[in-house]
Amino acid sequence: MKQIQLDSLQMNVYETRELMGQAAGKAIEDTINKILLQKNNIRIIFAAAPSQNEVLAYLKNSKNIDWSKITCFHMDEYIGLPIENPALFSNFLDKHLFDELQLSTFYKINSLNEIQDEINRYEQLLREAPIDICIMGIGENGHIAFNDPPFAKFDDMHFVKEIQLDNISRQQQVNDGCFKSIQEVPTHAITLTIPALISAEKIFCIVPGPTKTEALYRLIEEEINENMPATILRKHVNALLFTDESCYQKG
Template sequence: DITTTDPEGEAERYGKLLRENPTDIVVMGIGENGHIAFNDPPVADFKDPKTVKPVKLDEICRQQQVNDGCFVRIEDVPTHAMTLTVPTLVSAPYLFCIVPAPTKAKAVYETLNGTIDEHCPASILRLQKNAILYLDDKSSALL
């Protein structure tokens, strides 16, 4: 419920639904700062006990929403969002990660070659045998 005045309560309500009806397939991308879903580096937690949580969006993530054409101006981009947590995302039996665009090349490089930690949340995908990464020539330019 986007009109909620209780983000924590809404996250728990939605998390309960997901725990009762687990996700079979996750289709995701990688953000310019290495985020997956809205798990930006400042809030990503590979051992997060929650299923869904409210988060404050990182400025890089907010600017990406403008760069991607989702919003016209940064002032229009919400400062907070709900996100599935990293453990929830990677618990699905099938993970498909689709990453086009030259603005993602550095994040793709860090995902595949950097340290596996929350500084690049997408790096967790390297530990998932069920993850398939689809890149284009621009997003893979630094590989």
Template sequence: MNLNETIQPLQTTAVDRLRVQIYENRQQMGNAAGSHVAGKMKELLSTKSRIRMVFAAAPSQNEFLQTLKSSEGIDWSRVTVFHMDEYIGLSLDAPQRFGTFLCERLFDEVKPGEVHLIDSSGNIDEECLRYAGLLGEAPIDIVCLGIGENGHIAFNDPPVADFNDPMLVKSVELDLPCRQQQVNDGCFATLQDVPTHALTLTIPALCSGAHLYCMVPGKTKTAAVRRTLNGSISTECPSTVLRTHPDCTLYVDTDSYGGELE
């Protein structure tokens, strides 16, 4: 079954340069996004020897990741993968680690040719430089991301977001709404369990990707999606920067879109 042909959005629209596709539910949204990313990967691999991708780790990505790993015809041995953030202060075997999340749901099964995980267990400044060096070795082809309840992309919360950040990777203090979201998502039992700091790819690092795919399902994201599409482009809602990217598609379901369909 060709998901790209069988699952069509209820509506498509555009805000500035950002394409928006609205689906009936999160499963259809994830299926469509996974199919589209798989198609782009195969297209790029038909003309390039290798491609480089960045992935988000969050429950919002589950349906997308399931579809992507089930897609046939992708030569993952020619794919180099990164992820976009990691907590500071969690043990290496903590199930909430984002590297662990992606290994369990994608990397361990598809076996990319190169897997670069953020190591937040040692010297933080050195790790920022190491990971930035890996990211900067060649252009990033595809970034698969989400949007937080406070409008963050990766862990670029409003207080620390910088559209012109000189760094590719930095350590940040997590905003309270961001930490609360981790409880809302069921990743941690209480707010006190959520780390206060993390490493994150910066907004310029994310936006350097040639092709961006942003998956944002669920009623908890309605306000963030509305601000992303209707608010002024500013770090008060970091995800508004996606409206300036030359090739970004936002995938939402009717719950996260929240508005009237035309």
């Protein structure tokens, strides 16, 4: 494992994706238990994407996490898909993590509600108390959640908003196997904003695989700027990035 310091962000590079997922999962597990020594409930934001599979599998199989003390959020949701569609991010998290766990609460974004009402509802929930942990990835275009360039704002006044997906984001969903064609991918979504994500006390960012090589290279090399939204992670004082050699070695 290699450790690389990127401003305030620590990046750990593992030989394989499996080792990366185990290390990230163990670090998250340890952090959860450390926080639970100090408070009775933890609030966690989760990404929902195949890039998170190894970490979610570790957390799902852990025998050392008291999920009854964890309140969960997810960071984005498509607009326009029926509630039973497996591509919905809330359904992805249910399948890969939550279905067999006894959670305190999983607050789902319901994009079938009137959109502004749902944005207001979810923003209120997020602001009720501090976010302890955010578990995220980065997109092929450098987005975090669905804050795509050039519309990402580091100083967004809101915690939740409606956005239009750029074509790189939509194509990534096809590349990830979530849809058969870009025509099937919704054009709009509800997303947590960058201030909502980085408000978390601790951030774990998991970035495996060769499809993210260019995005990781840009995160490392570019100035911190809104056209590469993930660069904001380099300013967070308590963030860890986990990647594997298949992603990093070509950077």
